[in-house]
Amino acid sequence: MTNNFEKIKFEIWLGCEFWDQPPVIEILIDNELKFSNEMKLPEICKIEFFQNLAFDQPHLLEIKRSGKSDSQCLVSENKILKDQVAWIEKIVIDGVDVQNLIWSQSWFVPDYPEPWAAEQKRAGVELEEKVISGTIWGHNGIWSLGFTSPFYKFLFDCMN
């Protein structure tokens, strides 16, 4: 008897820096919320959970980073004095550190603040809509990793 799904463990380590308000993190798989909280200092935060994944279906791991307003980034003479940043330290899926997958298969869609984004555009700076393998998040936005199940097969497919 073989199931048509698998129960997979996700372990996610996130880091952050802030001086006033903490970043807020939400983690979703296939739109199902698995974690939602403010980040804390100074330790790296580890989040772990299980998820049943149907075989032969596309799946999406998303990390929504929010909680950053203009006031959280202090700039003087074009230098950032104080900031709020969050980042992925490590992700382990089914016991496998997926660093290589993150580099090749993940992306971050920043939510650039206004009017800063418009100013950049006027100054001729083209802001990326989708940052491939972007794991350090100075802006709010959504980081995503697409994969399929069985997960071990997905890993093989990514090797080829």
Next chain:
Amino acid sequence: MKKYSIDQLTSKAYPINDVFLEKLKYEWFNEPHPLVQSDKFIPMADDWFKSTKLNNLMGWKSFGCVDVTMGCTHFIESFILKYGWDGMQVLPKEYSYYGLMGKHGTLPGDLLPNVPLIISLPNYHYSDVYQNWESILSECESKNIDVHIDFAWLTVARDIEIDLTHPQIKSFAMSLSKYSLHWNRVGLRWCKQRTMDSITMFNHHVKDVNSAQTSCGAFMINNISRDYGWDTYRNHHMNICRQLNLTPTKLINVAHDDHRRPVGIGSAISI
């Protein structure tokens, strides 16, 4: 009736190695044989392992993912490679493989939470399952410990009863090696859910590896009945125990002395 002497007992548990098994080995090396690749070998070996009439393993159906191994040591090494030497635990009086490399047993009751356990069943030292097997499983359940079973000795065992449906049991392995086939280690691993590890890579990334090994394994299981050891040597096992004041065990090639220590009788009883 064959007469036995104390000199024939061994501190190591040598397998049965008789004229019949030697003849098969000779035929394997000296006659042509068909190629049997893993896709054919797996169902053939799966049926063979399940065909024991002397042991009762319940719940095979929960383990739908079946892969070829290079014997139970491959199963162990794949497990260790996955979880790390410090990321797994064993019980005391386990397979010497662990102790020789400095991995010492953790007593039942003291098992570490969330750290997977690999366990030999039956255990050579007890020549049976652990007496407190059910309480070990309960401890594993309460401490979220995954259990992986090395059934290397099961092919030469009798009267072993295991319920594989327990939720903590995640995988197990068996091999042909105990019928003097250590020169061609081959076996199967069953798991509830396949994960990325050495055995998965061996089976699903590089195709048709070690087909000499599976071809030989197929030849052997076509010629050796599953319970060959006990079917052939039951009387010999009982006779040597009677003559040398030993206690019969559930392993065909192991008896216990009067201090309940295991002694090897495989060499003595083989004909």
